[in-house]
Amino acid sequence: MAKALFHKHQRVYVAPVGTWAIVEHVKPHWVKDVEEPVRIYYDCGLGRDFTTHELAAEQVETVDGENWRVLRAKNKWQSMEECSRHPYPGTFPVVVTDPKDWGGWRVPAAEYDRDPVRIEAQARLLSRSPGLLELAEQLIQLASEDPELPNAVTELARRANDIVREVNIKPAAAAPVSPPHPA
Template sequence: MAKAQFHKNQRVYVRPVGTWAVIERIVPQWVKDMDEPLRIHYDVGLGRDFAAKELETEEVSALSHLDPEMEEWHVVRVPNKWRSADECAGHPVPGTHPVVVTGSHEGGGWRVPGVEYDMTPDRVELQAKVIAAAPKMMVLLQRVADYARTNGENLPDELMNVAGDADMLLTGIMGPQA
């Protein structure tokens, strides 16, 4: 069952479009013989209804956390401009190099200079995979740190040390509020 997370006339940031809008209508999807709607969508006047995970409030709009549901970072392969596939047959995927897409458009993200890729292609491939997995790893670190804070008396010392390391990493990335 779904509950509305936003209300009519609330200002929200529409992530897929990259703009601010005001919720004009709340659109519940009802199913026969159910007391509550199955899903809730929001009409913000941009031509289609949006799900709650595609919207965020002004308070959340500052990057204070990474939501793995919305941060779909992934690795794409782009052709080498500086070498043909025959010239780099020893590379993990000859004729291409990785680009990590960190935005909603295929153009945004992380790239590496061709010379650097040629020197250590396996290292760059690993970097691309690690960067693409970063949002999910941050959520995992946060879960470990939160669990240790609430259940510290029941955890072995070694696991408390791991949780402390996770907390320090998060603080180094996000600041003291993490």
């Protein structure tokens, strides 16, 4: 069954047209004796109705110059019927980490198909990682400025410090590779 992912008056990116638009009407497609709509169409005032996989929500959250967000990519390898049990049939999540929607994190189709709910949760977690890192850094700063904090908060700050240190480790310079000896 379908669930509406966008709402009326929401700004969305319409991929087939390549422009931003406002959802003017949400149009559920009902079938007799079925409790939920079978499909959801969206009227964006562009001459035809669009489906969920043709639209992308606007992501406004920016943390420290980072704008990681979850976009929906069209599933090219499976039909809508084959992936009807997925949370968002016909699409899979892509976490982009660049302002130009370039680079980031993707998952192979076979892995997504094995456990789509888990992959969706991973995508949401990855897209919120910059905010979680900033929160951990603020907790560390708070603990370093106030020695009178309760032990539980101090322990959380210590754990946050360990995590932030692991995240900020720079890879060691790779050892130069010597060319093979001629035979």
